[in-house]
Amino acid sequence: MGNNWMIRAGRGGTYIEDFETKGYAAIGWSKLGDLTQYKTNDALKEAYLREFSQAKPQAMANAVAMIVKFRDQIQKGDTIISYDTETRQYLVGEDQGQYLYKPDEVGDYPQLRVVNWQGRVDRDMLSQSAKNSLGSVLTLFSVNDDVIAEMRAALEGKPRKVEATEKALEESGSFELLKDEVVGKSHELIKDKLASLLPEEMEEMVAAILRAMGYKAKVSPKGPDRGVDVIASPDGLGLTQPRIKAEVKHRDGAMGAPAIRGFIGTLREGDSGLFISSGGFTKEARYEADRCTFPLTLVDMDDLSDLIVAHYENFDFEGRALLPLIRVFWPAE
Structure with missing residues (x-):
């Protein structure tokens, strides 16, 4: 054959x-x-x-x-x-x-x-x-x-010849498997694109995500204190809460507990912390975040990709320029 x-x-x-x-x-x-x-x-x-x-x-x-x-x-x-x-x-x-x-x-x-x-x-x-x-x-x-x-x-x-029940199960199962495969592949492709960004571009990407979520966000000026990379708040001035301070680590490997403790030290009353690491986090780092007395969220590459997909429709020009994506329509059933 x-x-x-x-x-x-x-x-x-x-x-x-x-x-x-x-x-x-x-x-x-x-x-x-x-x-x-x-x-x-x-x-x-x-x-x-x-x-x-x-x-x-x-x-x-x-x-x-x-x-x-x-x-x-x-x-x-x-x-x-x-x-x-x-x-x-x-x-x-x-x-x-x-x-x-x-x-x-x-x-x-x-x-x-x-x-x-x-x-x-x-x-x-x-x-x-x-x-x-x-x-x-x-x-x-x-x-x-x-x-x-x-x-x-x-x-x-x-x-x-396919019985009606078999056909329904086959189509449903195959359809879902195919959908999961497509979503999984697109997720990985987005992560590939994110990985190719420069560290400064990754900071801009985080600011773009926060803007798409309804905040007024900007990248902090470069200086000796690199504890906070992005600042966001409803008014853009930090006078209203939630006041979000974000630290962005890109291409630095998995973040450990010392990095989390250092970032927590920059937070003040009324602050919410967002620590983004494209290399992920160690178990100790996640434990340190859990015991923090301030609101603190750790975001790895998978989380970042999910946030982008969830809010991409609201991305501004700067965000779309960093990561151009197209929408793919999928049948509901």
């Missing part, structure tokens, strides 16, 4: 009709020319760097990996699928074992593989788990055998 591959027909399935009528699956990267000229993967990487010099290292690695799969790893007899976003149907076929370079044959996707397309499968005929596994936005990725088995059965007019 061969391997199975999804090859997307351009953004939004632009070239799906060309795929089906001309008997091809195709990818872009036209600047690279005929891929057979690159005898080694290193030669391909060098050419990619020349032609796409602005690409980030991870993006380059992903692209080269997909190009190599398309040229070398797809073999005769492998199952190829593509997706028509307009009709919500999957095109199913079999690779014929031939790579071609033909500019202008399929739009601006000159890298071709000859495919014998065998039919279409409605997305609604697939189980929810199969739909979820086909959700990757990559141009080319492998597909597991179970999904292909469902598609083959549907092509033969024998769609997978």
Whole structure:
């Protein structure tokens, strides 16, 4: 049994009709020319760097990996699928074992593989788990055998039978798992962006969060006393409570009890303390915070990410410039 591959027909399935009528699956990267000229993967990487010099290292690695799969790893007899976003149907076929370079044959996707397309499968005929596994936005990725088995059965007019109770459980469970996976990945990506900020930028980020929460906040002037980095209050003058004093430690590792005690020493009656550490806190530090007589909250990187997501809609220009994010809508059910 061969391997199975999804090859997307351009953004939004632009070239799906060309795929089906001309008997091809195709990818872009036209600047690279005929891929057979690159005898080694290193030669391909060098050419990619020349032609796409602005690409980030991870993006380059992903692209080269997909190009190599398309040229070398797809073999005769492998199952190829593509997706028509307009009709919500999957095109199913079999690779014929031939790579071609033909500019202008399929739009601006000159890298071709000859495919014998065998039919279409409605997305609604697939189980929810199969739909979820086909959700990757990559141009080319492998597909597991179970999904292909469902598609083959549907092509033969024998769609997978699922009892109503099983279907409800499957869709609910898979849906929640997928949602949790997406939220988890986005959470980690936000943390990656936060980790890349300079210490001074992290102070500005904390001030932006407090402003988004309804306070008037500003970063304290730099000076010999670095005990308080951000000051916030309802009036911006510190004359009304809560009066928040924040200490920000970024790229300094986990904070211990001495750092917390030092910060507590800067707090006065009417103050609330906020200690942010991107490196987290030791158990001793958390114990020290718990026994503090002033209101004191410790915020690690996970907490900071949660605060940003919760209040990002109210971020001002300065905050959004530090951490540009986009909203992703998700079905309620």
